[in-house]
Amino acid sequence: MTDVFHALADPTRRALLDRLFLEGGLTLSELAEGAPMTRQGVAKHIAILEAANLVTAEWEGRNKRHFLNPVPLTGIVHRWVGKFEDARLDALAEFKARLEDPTDMDKKDTKRHG
Template identity: 50%
Template sequence: MDAIFKALNDPARRALLDSLRATDGQTLTELEEQLDMSRFGVMKHLKVLEDAHLVVTRKRGRFKYHYLNALPLQEMITRWVHPFLQPHAAALTDLKAQLEETSMSKPDFIMSTFINCTQDALWDALTRGDIVARYHFACQAARGTMQAPGDEIAYLRPDGAPMLSNRVIAIEPKTRIEMVFLPAWGDDTTESRCVYLVEPTASGMKLTVEHYDIPAGQPGIGDGWTRFLSGIKTFLETGEAHRFFPEMQA
């Protein structure tokens, strides 16, 4: 928590977060052009943001891309701000990920969280439909498992119709799952691609979601991932299911 407050206590770092909120996945050069400071100065500010887990990076070829990771801010707001707000005011503080269509060579969206659990427990929660249905914000039933290429989990509406499906493209047991992301809501049901990265740390597990090739006609995916990660974290750390419904459904 101290690292987050330190990271936010500088106008240059806040400007970097605002820039990534507007256009995610920028290079150091792109960010440097927006600030009146040296390249080394921008690098130092980005390092502080990375240490606070507010920015995550991915390297593709010669370039390193920077992404806003809003989840630590959401957790800070939930703990320190929401309890002091009236429900109608709290709704105004919800963090919405700003998605922009970019090239296929890098993710359109990245988000990470840290979970106090075992690797086996996290893996089961990601790959077993019966467990996913206990914490997912938008469905209370899911069928299937994801253990091998071609496996699929189908997220179901109350009437049993599909809402979303994830089909495995490639898998590294307990480490990485690459999936087809096929929505069944709204006007655009174009497939995209997402990845779960599972990493042990000294004090628990780190879970990262990468989403590629997001169509412009599928808004709200970033907000959905925020609710998904908050749900799985709460479930694994408390043993209790809590669904972070969108406010209109709460």
């Protein structure tokens, strides 16, 4: 997972991932179009993204097409974001229950403390 965080730490690599999200299957030359660096610079960033398994590639004849692989991102969401989401959703469910029937919650509090 360290490779994923390292890869995501760079704004250029995040921009490349955004491009692949919008239009997957781009070649290195297509990814370098409009980039603020050389084709070789883009290749180095893509290599880091591939090592982190955030980008996969398929050969189509002589062209290597790059695609976003969202699986490592999903792992981050489940491990780091999910645990905070669960607590927030539990709090919202309790809040909703109190709004709908405040006397019911008073009964539960009495049972816990009494």
